[in-house]
Every structure is written in structure tokens, then in C-alpha cells.
Amino acid sequence: MKISVSKLTAPSSLAALICGTIFILSGCSQSEEDPKDQVGPNPTLPAQTQYLLPPMHVAKVIGWQNGDKPKVAEGLQIKAFATGLKHPRSVYVLPNGDVLAVESVAPPAASIKRPKDLIMGWIESMATSAGNNEGSNRITLLRDADGDGVAETKSVFLDHLASPFGVALVGSDLYVAETDKIMRYPYKTGETSIPDPGTKLTDLPGGPIDHHWTKSLVASPDGSLLYVGVGSNSNITENGIQAEMGRASIWEVDRGTGRHRIFADGLRNPNGLSWEPQTHALWAVVNERDELGPNLVPDYMTSVKEGGFYGWPYSYFGKNIDPRVMPQRPDLVAKAIVPDYALSSHVAPLGMVFYTGTSLPEAYRGGAFVGEHGSWNRHQFNGYKVVFVPFADGRPKGLPQDVVTGFLNGDNEARGRPVGLAVDKPGALLIADDVGNTVWRVSSAAP
């Protein structure tokens, strides 16, 4: 017959070509420069990469085993304040010293919109806790009555919440920012649980698409206003610009009436809202966009100016235009503010606290701790640690210093991942570790 072997080669060589292509695509972008020049006020911004296959590299979660714990900088010690929690994402310290651990998991995923959502969903499922997160979406009160740095009692403070994150106490009003609303609860000092069902202060942008779901919360120093971080609903508008209404911004909410306005926007995913102790300016850490390269775009911390526009989605770090957004808005890009301080790309800062205590070494006073949850969109991991940024006269001064590391083990497996931070009553640093299901407490090393 006429059909010869040569005619078979077309399909089989095609298969070989596809396999080879996948190999080349996944291997070609390994050269990732050192991101060290990506911190501070003037980060290096390399040329953009438009990937065929973006790096999707999440540390496999193994949890803390055999009493392992993170490593701390000299002069410090670390202890597990509480373990066995269900995906703790943030911590909040009440005036009497009780600690609220906000245990929270992502809201139900939106419907699949494109084939990529299937793949991304699978990748993200690898990044979440190794344990069973059922029973999360609650707030647990941790009490260390004897002051040994370990909580002896653990009680369910508030339960059945919708992906809560931010907490703020003003007088006897306790505000909880769930992903779709702010709730107000009456709080009495010393209470270990709140039976009151609470009152809704205002709705926040939630589902059905709820891409960046953590709503950071802080009250104004006089207690009259609340500031809420509302993250974008996509990486870079791929869910449609309609899905971004009221998002990628910091809301200012009137505590009495629940009325709100946009305080600042263009902030892709603002978290860790806090007041700088010297200037009393509002600061936030912001997660910048993915899939432009291993060293783009640096996440950052910045003071947030009223009415300020910080670029997202149209531009980054000032006026660097993102070609993925259409229609573009040169009018907005023209007024985009350059953020104050880059933290390096893909480190995913989700927590920040200014150190106003006195029990940690002198060097930490007045500066900010930042919890870096860690990268997925580069081959070499970045973040997965808590850093300290020194401040002078209300501005960052100097390079970030590693304070708590060892969340990844030698084989690059995640024992934990730091998220929200707080300073407790005695002045130690508390770290919510969501995949490690632990709250860590960092204090001065015994002399």
C-alpha cells in the first residue's frame, strides 16, 4: 500500500514538538536577577515579560513538625503563642491584653470564566493549609493570663463569619470587616465570646467574584472614621472593568452612619492599614500585579494620601503603563503617585504594624514590621518572612531587615506563611501564620 512510515511522522513529530515546547517554555525564564535592588524608594524596574507560560511556583505546605519554629534575628526569641488554629490570617490585640486570632478562608470561588481559571484554581489549592480548614471563618480569643508568652485559654469569640480579616475596637464597639460587610458588635472588657448577633454598618464589595477578599480595617485616631482596604477583583482587569467598582481602593467609612467614600484608589490589594506614629499618616502595604516578569511589579508600602491615585490598573510605580489594560486612561496615569517604598516583587505583603512598644530592642522602635506571605509568580521564592523597615522622621530609612525567617525549610517546603501582624500588650510582635495554623510571638531574647 501507499501509506508509508513517513506519513506517520507528521502527527507523532507534532506530539514531540508540543512536549518539547512545554519543556522549553517552562525552563526558559529561570534567570531571575537578584531582587535586592528592588527594595526602597527607587526600585529597578526591568522590561516587561509577556509570558507564554507564567511561572506558577507555590511552596508545598508541610506544616511545622517536631517543635520546629521560625528563626529570628539576633536579640529576639520566638515562641508559639497558640497552635492548632484554623488558617489564622490576622491578629488583633484588645486593651486588656487578650488576643483575637482571625481565622479565615477564601470565599467560595467564582464560576469558571476561562480555561485558565481551572488551572489557577488547582495551583492555588496547593498553597493553602495542609490541614483541614473546616470550622474556620471565626475569631478565636487567646488569653495569656500568667504572662509566660503562651496562651492558656482559647475560646470561640465570634463564629460563622464570612471570610473575616480586619478588626477594630472603638470604645465598646467592636468592628469586624468580613469580606462583604462591616459588622459592629458590643464588646465588654474581659469577655471571651460575644453572643450578640451584631449590626451591619455597611456592605463591602464581595462576591460573586471576590478575587482579593481580605478587608483590612483600622479606625481613625479619634474613632469617628473607619478605613477599609478593598482589593481589586482581578490581577489586571481580566474579569472586566465592571467587576472593579469600588475596588482597588481604601474606603473611608463614617462610623455613625455607615456612609462611605473612596479615600484613595489605584491600590491593587491594600492591607495592613496602620497609622505612622510620628506623622499620624495612614500607611498600607500593597500587593502589585503579576505576570509581567519575576521582578515586576514590586509590592510596596506607602503613605496613603487623601484622594491619591496609585496607578492600578493603568500604570505601576508611577507612570509605567501596563499594556494589558484597555481602554487606557492617560488622564489617570498622569496623576499616578509613586509609592514610598518598594518591598521587592511578588513577596505578597499582607500584614504591617508600626512598633510603638518598648520591650523589643531599641532599633525596632518607630519602624514597621511587614508580613510577607510569599511568592507564586516566580521560580525562586521571594518573601515567606517577616521584615523590619526602619523609619526616621515618619519616612522609611534604610533597607528592610529579615526579622523572622525559616518559614520555608531547606527543601523549599512551606512550614508556615506569615500574614497579619500585631504588637501585644507587653510589646511583643504577634504573627498570624495561616498555613502553619499558629500565632507566633516574638519577644526580646532573655539577657
Add this chain to the structure above:
Amino acid sequence: MVAQDLHAAPPLPPRPLHSLLIPIPMVCFLGTLATDLAYWGTAEMMWADASAWLLAVGLLFGLLAVITMIIDALGRRLSSMRGPVWLYSICNALILVLSFFNALVHSRDAWTSVVPTGLILSSVVVVLLLLSGWIRRALIYRRGPGAER
């Protein structure tokens, strides 16, 4: 008697199996160009998402078509096709390879998932589809034993 045998039609070789599957990737890849053009014109993400699905389904059935083509070749069902079958195979292989890259391009977020690279690839694939269809028609309807008289 032999008269009956004289009137009998010559035995037809079996029809190629892959003919059943080939229209699916063809329609999908044609559709991709249409939805890409719609996205180019409107910047409405629905169209870019539609392109991504069309490419995914087209590639899936394209791959099945390749498998059945191999079966056809092994079962000698391609013998109903005469002429430069290799040209036809290369053309189809090129369509699949380009569409594979196109699917990767379409997995980017928003505008650059289509404009300009995705749109260019979709257009080239449609040209190759027309070429492939034309070659296939030429091969099947070529005069020769087993084909039409």
C-alpha cells in the same frame, strides 16, 4: 455466472475516521478569529474568554483527530486519499502547533491575551485552515481507484 460481477461496484476502501473529527477544530479555530476580532473591537472580556474556550476545545478535538489519523494510517484507511497526503498532514500539524501557542497567548490577562499576537496567530491559522480544506478536497475527489468514477 460472471455477469453479476461485472456490474458490481468496485469495493470502496473504508472512509477515513478522522474526517468525522476534523470539522470540530475547524469550526473552533474559525470561531476564535471571530471572537478575537470582536474583542479587538470592543475590549469586552467576554469575547477574549470565548476565544480561550474555543482554542481549548479546538485543541482537544484536534488532538483526537491526530490520534484517529494515526489509526487511519495504521488501518490503511487513508488509501482513499490520493496524492500529497504529507502536505495535508503538515498543514494540519502547523494549525495545531500554532493554535497551541495561541492558547498560551490567550491565557494571558486582558488586552495582550489577544492584541496583537493572539489575533495574528488566529488569522494565520484560519488561512492554513482554508489551505488544508482545499488540499483535503483535492485529495479525496482526485480520480483514482476507490474514489468517484
